[in-house]
Amino acid sequence: MNDSKDPFYRYKRDIISVKHSVIFTEIENLTTIAKQLNRTDELLLKYLQVMLATQGNLSKRTLRGTFTVNQLEKLVKDFIKKYVLCGTCQNPETTINYKKGQLTCASCGAKTPVQIDGKIIKG
């Protein structure tokens, strides 16, 4: 997936970039960020829309409403804590099992239960 030996490469990701229209916020790099987190853009967008209590459109990468980069960045950080980082060693190289609602760490092997919100993760 990447060729860096820098142990911190895993934490590097792009900052959200948005474009506002009258009633929508387009997250221009939604797919890129989701890939960098090794999660689907669908899950990330769903998380944002549930947390912001709004509707999203995956093909257009939009959320209904105008949200700032700061608002969205804060949620992406929460998303990483909840759905990416190993609960034991904080390693982000985890895989997610949607049905069991748990993360499995590629580094230490620990299984971390994820807070399943039925609206975000379907079993």
Ligand SMILES: [Zn+2]
């Ligand atoms: Zn771990």
